[in-house]
Amino acid sequence: MLKLIIFLMCFGVIFANNFWIVKPGPKYPPTKGEVWPKPQYQTKEKTFYIFNPLQFKIMSTYQTCDILTNAVERYFYILTSQIGGRIRKRKERAHRRHVSQGLNKGYINNLEIALMEPCEDYPHLNMDESYNLTVSATSTLSSPSIWGVIRGLETFSQLFYLSDDRNEIRINSTQIYDFPRYKHRGLLLDTSRHFISVTNILKTLDAMAMNKMNVFHWHIVDDQSFPYKSEKFPELSNVGAYDLSMVYTKEDIKKIIEFATNRGIRVIPEFDVPGHTASWGSSxxxxxxxxxxxxxxxxxxxxxxxxxxxxxxxxxxxxxIQTWFPDRYFHIGGDEVGLDCWRSNPEIKEYMKNNTLTVAGLHALFMRRVIPLLTNNSKLIVWQEVFDEGVKLANDTLIQVWKYNWITEMINILIAGREVIFSSTWYLSEMSSEWPDFYLPDPRKMVYGITLNKNLLPGIVGGEACMWGEMVDDRNVINRVWPRASAVAERLWSTLDDKMNFKLEIPTETYSRIEEQTCRMIRRGVDAQPPSGPGFCNV
Amino acid sequence: MLKLIIFLMCFGVIFANNFWIVKPGPKYPPTKGEVWPKPQYQTKEKTFYIFNPLQFKIMSTYQTCDILTNAVERYFYILTSQIGGRIRKRKERAHRRHVSQGLNKGYINNLEIALMEPCEDYPHLNMDESYNLTVSATSTLSSPSIWGVIRGLETFSQLFYLSDDRNEIRINSTQIYDFPRYKHRGLLLDTSRHFISVTNILKTLDAMAMNKMNVFHWHIVDDQSFPYKSEKFPELSNVGAYDLSMVYTKEDIKKIIEFATNRGIRVIPEFDVPGHTASWGSSxxxxxxxxxxxxxxxxxxxxxxxxxxxxxxxxxxxxxIQTWFPDRYFHIGGDEVGLDCWRSNPEIKEYMKNNTLTVAGLHALFMRRVIPLLTNNSKLIVWQEVFDEGVKLANDTLIQVWKYNWITEMINILIAGREVIFSSTWYLSEMSSEWPDFYLPDPRKMVYGITLNKNLLPGIVGGEACMWGEMVDDRNVINRVWPRASAVAERLWSTLDDKMNFKLEIPTETYSRIEEQTCRMIRRGVDAQPPSGPGFCNV
Known part of the structure; x- marks a missing residue:
């Protein structure tokens, strides 16, 4: 039956009342100037302003800092070159019609940025990402935090659209107050199963910023290869990387962190121990x-x-590693430890006997000894097994849930007073899942559905889309991540429409809006794949 | 359970006897100098020749023609620049070791091509693609046909490999006699659901030649858009294309056909009627x-x-269309006609009543009237519905089987004395299928398994991998087609290993060989995706 549906879909039949009626054109025409992820509060009028790249200015009042200057330059470029560059050439639009004169409120001249507090140097788990945006001839964007300003600039850039006659860029009179639903909105990228170039990591960070994601979880090494080029232990990558050219140097890492910081994105390295370490064994x-x-x-x-x-x-x-990565959080993995191997080893068996330990106890012992090796005031992220095996963890440790028992697992962790990052349903490496599969599940909603206990919900601090690297390399990783990760990004940022649950359909508007978001990413250099069927980007 | 397996796979666990043992490095290391698709008869010795790009020559004796000259130039470039360019720079290899002196038989100097018969202008269904190849200091490639020479040149280029120390390019002493198992080995590309640029169509043709496929089935128009730019009816694309820039002009088509012809690939256009025609209705x-x-x-x-x-x-x-496309075959579609719409229309109901026709009869009538509109000595390809609905078809019409009743359908068609092109299990648009899913099914084996009648088998003239365009556009089409279509290409070209059936596993050698083929395609500009898991191309 599923196969039949796929076949029907492949032949472009539209399931209307009369399924034999087909129509030409895209399945979901892109929206115009709608924001992804959807802002919390937004009012939009029919009146609009015209954008003239030559006369538009972004000004910042109150506080400033390098991150702000950098963001203003970046968005000024996006607005004037990338968005402004889409209007037809002057000659083509000689016979411009002014059909919507009544709604036209003239030119948008300025965006004034009011950053109310001094900049922070690095984004962090509890950063403030809220902002207020008012679009008029002189528009204003205000936030208590540099991170809110960055989110607001992205929103502002997404409000512009090309008029139907392609003669002008418009932006509607709009008011937005916005902030994220979850504070940890991550993307895991695995650079061990296939090497991903620095260029594509930077492109990924750029796309994350377009989708307001704020954590780059860098699963940098694993069984297959060790591309982290240590200065203290160069042999780890000299022998353990796929190739001497397939490594990340200190300078690469610095560049990636700087690029991410400028976009309000944290970079959290994962060095998974004690399992997933075959490549360490090469040297x-x-x-x-x-x-x-x-x-x-x-x-x-x-x-x-x-x-x-x-x-x-x-x-x-x-x-x-901790001198190279400024984030206070460090991911030490702890998943899928080959306990049977420990069980088989005579020396370890002896050790367990002498210390009256089970293998799970041995895993706990290992973790207990590893945690103090991190620098002071480090905070930990671990995969769920570490919690499951009873390792004593600091209160601020985040437990990442990835297995199939996710609801009971989350409830157990929350009841134990720990905080959760959710990933189970967000494995981008499941190639047959499309964005709607990732869009529907919401971890708080799932836990509330079972427990009816609102007090547990704040303990779910966020989630991560995971792109494990088995089937993606430098050539297809961008395409396979985007726009599927955009679905997770909106789930983590936006208010959940209560009418939408697992049984209900996603509104058509969302299908059209992710089409626009996809075309926007493509226009800005991120080669995203088609989200939901036939169509085109008319850029 | 499937999900669990996917998860385990995602975490790179190798299912060995002791599944907790993992090892660093690629899952399937690429072979070195193995040919894809596998030749029919091949003997390969351990002795090898060294390739020196500066002294190597390709010479053709006997016949020659433009297609041959073009092919020789093309492969000379591939050998000298692309393959030859992979050796380390002279300086790096100053301390070259001659460990395998005993097996080294010196340099390969020449390839002599013996084309025994005059060239044909265009490839066709019954063309001869057989060739003989002997690799030694002076190698020889002979064939009765230009098309065999082209296949042999591809094989020859694939036999070269980089030595482990990366100091030299080698080719082993080899003898090959080769020919295809099926004569129609196609790839369907749909350019209506998303527009595919001419550049990517040419790249697709290049990849087809690397995989010895010989039919480009161009599903050029469909419901969603009409990108064929007709000179007689320009309004069809002016209104029906997604955009005025998203069209194929006469010149584009000429370029595509010339490029294909030079690679021994036929270009068969499909103009699907009477269904799948919504975009025609735009104008x-x-x-x-x-x-x-x-x-x-x-x-x-x-x-x-x-x-x-x-x-x-x-x-x-x-x-x-037939003056622009030289192939004698023309695909008129005929699938998935909205018979219920016909049934609902009062005028058509009246017409059916007056002519005592069922809707299937009306479809048959339509096809009966359309077929004579083609130029004399045209030959037809139709989707299976046209056969199913009892349309009288010429003996040389090919029926393309795509639905899920494939075995009985093929048997019915063959018993009726018609010829079959098989596609049902080769839908590349089924995104969750990987190359092994496409590799296993063989249409003749399936029919023989049920009928035990060898006489029916020659009626299955070949098959096509189908990439419907709903979920692929210009950015991901190459990646999604290759190397998955390579699996179909080998199934259609090579002898089927009798030991390998649906229940058995594909040999590890094949996994390693498709890794090499993938790296080869990447090296030659085709951005193929990773076939089966962790790894890298060290080019």
């Missing part, structure tokens, strides 16, 4: 556990938790 | 049937088979 096999079958060593498994050398290397390495 | 609504609900017109459906004007326009248009 340091003695870090890993020898797995046995009977009396025979049959391969290498997770890190060996009984050896001091493991912790010595981790301490040195983590210290280096 | 010619009177071609289409008004669909009724009660007494009310609710939209436009398929072409109106009762009006003479329909046939007059089709005759004129088809004549133009």
């Amino acid at each position: 340091h096999p003695d870090l890993l556990t020898e797995c046995y079958e009977g009396n025979k060593v049959v391969g290498l498994g997770p890190m060996n938790p009984t050896k001091n050398r493991t912790y010595i290397l981790l301490r040195e390495l983590f210290q280096e | 010619h609504p009177d071609l289409l049937t008004e669909c009724y609900e009660g007494n009310k017109v609710v939209g436009l459906g398929p072409m109106n088979p009762t009006k003479n004007r329909t046939y007059i326009l089709l005759r004129e248009l088809f004549q133009e």
Whole structure:
């Protein structure tokens, strides 16, 4: 049946009352000047202003700082070159008609930015991203925080649209008050299964900013390759990277963090331990556990938790990483540890016996010894297994839920007083899922549906779309992430329409709005894929 | 369960005996100098020759022609610049080791091409694609046909590989006798749901040649848009294309056909009638049937088979198309006709009553009237519905099977003495299918499995991989087609390993070989996606 539906879809049949009626043109024509993710409060009038790239100015009053100057320059360029560049050439529009004279309120001249408080240097979990925006001849954008200003500039740029006759760029009289529903809105990118170039990481950050996402979770190393080029342990990537050219240097990382900071995006590195570490073993096999079958060593498994050398290397390495990555949060993984390998190893068996430990207890012991290796006032993110196996964790540790028991898992974590990042239904690596599959689930709504307990909900601080790297490389990663991650971005930012639940359909307006968002990303250099069917971007 | 497997896969666990053991590096390391699709007969020795781009020559003896000259130039460029360019710079390889001296048979100097018969101008259904290739210091490639020479040149270029130390390009002593299993090996590209640029069509043709596919089935127009820019009826695309820039002109078509011809690829246009024609109605609504609900017109459906004007326009248009497309075959579609719309229209009801016709009979009548509109000695391809609805078809009409009843459908067509093109399991638009899903099914094997009748099998002349355009546009089409279409290409060219059936696994060698083919396509400018998991192309 599913296959039949896919086939019918493939042949472009539209399921109307009379399904034999088809119509020419795009399935969902893009909206014009609608914002993605949808702002919390927005009123929009029919009257509009005309945009003239030559006379438009952005001015900032009150506070300023490098991040603000950089953002103003960036959006001035987007507005004047990329958006302004879309109008027809002067010659073509000689016979311009003024059909909507009554709604036309003249030119938009300025955007005045009022940043009310001094800039912060780096974005953080509790940053303020709220802003107020009023569009008129002299428009104003105000926020207590540089991060709010950046979000507001993005919104402002998205309100412009090309008139139907393609003769002018317009922006409607609009009032917006906006802020995010969740404070942690992330994208995980895996650069170990396939190497992703710095260029495409920067492009990804740019697209994240267009979708108001604020955490780049960099799953930098894993079993397959170790592209982090350490200064203290160069052998890790010399031997463990796919190729000497497929590495991230200190300078690359600095560039990525600076680019992200300018867009209000945090960069959180993940160095997953003690599992997912085969590539560490390429240069340091003695870090890993020898797995046995009977009396025979049959391969290498997770890190060996009984050896001091493991912790010595981790301490040195983590210290280096933490001087390169300014975010206070550090993701130490902890998922899918090959406990059976530990179980098979005679030395470890002996160790467990002597210390009356189970393998889960051994995992807990490992984590307990690793956590203090991080610098003071570090905060942790871990995969759910670390919670499940009873490791004692600091109160501010975030638990990332990714498995299929997500609702009970979230409830357990919340009842234990911990905070949750949700990812289970947001695996972009599930290639057959399209954006509507990612759009519907909301972690707070799911937990509330079961518990009817509103007090638990603030403990869900956000979520992350995860693009594991098995089936994406530098050539298709942008296409496979966007616009599917945009669905997660809107779910995490915007108020949830109570009428929309798992059984109901997503409104047609949303289909049309993600078409516009896709065309917008393409126009700004992000090669997003078609979201929902036949169509085109007339740029 | 499936989801669990996907999750486990996403975290890179390798299902070995001890599934907790993981290893660094690519999942399937690419082969070195193995050919895709696999040749029919091949012997390869361990001895090898060294390739020096500066001293290598391709010479053709016996016959020559423009197509041959063009092919020789093309492959000379591929060998000397693209393959030859991969060796390390001279300085880097100063300390070259000669470890495998005993196997090294010196330089390969020449490839001598012996084309035994005069060139044909265009490829055709029954062209000879067989060739003999012997690799030694002076290698020889012989074929009775220009098309065989082109296939042999592709094979020859694929035999080269980079030595492990990256110091030299090698080719092993090899003997190959090769020919295709099926004579029609096609790729359908839909340029109506999204417009595909001429650049990407040419790139697609180049990739087809790398995979020895020989039919470009151009599903050029459909409901959504009409990008064929007719000279006789310019309004069809002026109104029916997505945009005035999103059209194929006569010159574009000429360029595409010339490019294809030089690669031994036929270009077969499809103008699907009477269904899938909404975009024709943008300029010619009177071609289409008004669909009724009660007494009310609710939209436009398929072409109106009762009006003479329909046939007059089709005759004129088809004549133009046939002067632009030299292939004798013309695809007139005939799938998914909205028979219910015909049923709802009072005039058509009256017509059916007066002529004692069912709606299927009306479809048959339409097809019967359309077929003679094509130029003399045209041959037809139709979708399976046209056969199913009992239209009288010429003996040489090819029936394209695409629905889910494929085995019985093929048997019915073959028993009726008709020939089949198979597509049902090869819908590339099923985004969740990966190359192994396309690799396993073989239409002859399926029919033989049911009928045990070998006489029916030659009636299956080939197959086509179909990339419907709903979810692909100019940005992701190359990535989504390749290397998934390579699986279909090998199935259609190579002998089927009898040991491999639906229940058995594809050999690891094939996984590694498609990795090499993917890297090869990438090196030659085709941005193919990763076929089967973690890895990299070290080019």
